[in-house]
Amino acid sequence: xxxxxxxxxxxxxxxxxxxxxxxxxxxxxxxxxxxxxxxxxxxxxxxxxxxxxxxxxxxxxxxxxxxxxxxxxxxxxxxxxxxxxxxxxxxxxxxxxxxxxxxxxxxxxxxxxxxxxxxxxxxxxxxxxxxxxxxxxxxxxxxxxxxxxxxxxxxxxxxxxxxxxxxxxxxxxxxxxxxxxxxxxxxxxxxxxxxxxxxxxxxxxxxxxxxxxxxxxxx
Numbered sequence: 277x278x279x280x281x282x283x284x285x286x287x288x289x290x291x292x293x294x295x296x297x298x299x300x301x302x303x304x305x306x307x308x309x310x311x312x313x314x315x316x317x318x319x320x321x322x323x324x325x326x327x328x329x330x331x332x333x334x335x336x337x338x339x340x341x342x343x344x345x346x347x348x349x350x351x352x353x354x355x356x357x358x359x360x361x362x363x364x365x366x367x368x369x370x371x372x373x374x375x376x377x378x379x380x381x382x383x384x385x386x387x388x389x390x391x392x393x394x395x396x397x398x399x400x401x402x403x404x405x406x407x408x409x410x411x412x413x414x415x416x417x418x419x420x421x422x423x424x425x426x427x428x429x430x431x432x433x434x435x436x437x438x439x440x441x442x443x444x445x446x447x448x449x450x451x452x453x454x455x456x457x458x459x460x461x462x463x464x465x466x467x468x469x470x471x472x473x474x475x476x477x478x479x480x481x482x483x484x485x486x487x488x489x490x491x492x493x494x495x
Contacts, residue, residue: 278333278355279304279325281318282493285342289482291373291395291422292450298344298373299337306350308377310403312428312456318350330361338368347392348375359388366390379408386416395422400435402428402456414443421449424480428456433468440477452480 282302288294306319317323328336337345345365352358353376362385365372372392374385378399385392396413399405403426417423423445425436436453445451453469455462465479 277327277329278357278361279323280328280333281323281325281350283326283333283336285340288344288346288373290424290452290454290480291346291375292393292420293344293371293373294480296344297342298346299340299342299370300346300348301333301337301352303347303349303352303355305354306377307354308351308379308399308403308405308408310377310399310405312403312426312459314457315348315350330357330364333361334364334368337365337370343369343371344373345370346373346375351377351380353380353382353385359385362388362392363390366392377405378413379405379410381410382413382416393420393422395424397424397426398436398439400425400427400432402426402432402459406435411443414445414448417445417449419449422452423449424452424454426454426456427465428459430464430468432460433465437472437474440474446476451477453477454480454482457482 281304284300288296288298302318304318304323304325352374362372373395374392375395378397399409427433427436440451453465455465
């Protein structure tokens with residue numbers, strides 16, 4: 277049984293499929309405490325949740341008629357048996373994206389026959405969680421995966437450039453830089469990208485925060 281704090285249909289606000297319809301399944305619990313977390317309410321083990329089996333979740337997704345599925349949290353890869361759910365969703369024809377925080381070893385999931393697409397954060401200094409990042413995950417990323425650098429300061433941007441270069445990320449996968457909402461102006465990130473000649477790196481805004489109220493749930 278999986279603890280689900282939210283399930284809803286909306287547009288994908290981030291990742292390579294931003295703007296497309298997606299089904300979102302948000303799981304309870306996270307192993308990190310990022311300073312800017314906008315879903316901290318879902319991280320507590322006391323958060324209200326509905327408990328569903330993999331079959332029940334897959335059935336609900338199928339009945340939605342929406343192809344894209346985003347498993348998020350919290351940290352979805354902490355869920356025991358999540359591989360079973362991923363397998364069911366992929367085999368019923370869904371495109372499964374995992375939003376993961378960069379602190380979970382992806383090796384087991386990378387070797388799955390029904391491998392999902394990963395949108396993996398690399399937590400920078402502003403988050404307070406960079407020491408938890410598993411850099412070995414970079415070698416597992418493929419063309420359809422994404423690394424996202426959520427940046428709240430100029431030093432975050434500099435660190436992102438260092439990591440992108442060190443691991444040749446633009447040659448492996450999508451690379452996005454996203455601002456910490458209300459901490460750094462998107463225009464400043466664009467200027468930084470121009471100054472540093474960041475080819476094949478994209479600015480990613482959280483689209484849902486511009487369409488709806490930034491703190492609204494279920495979107």
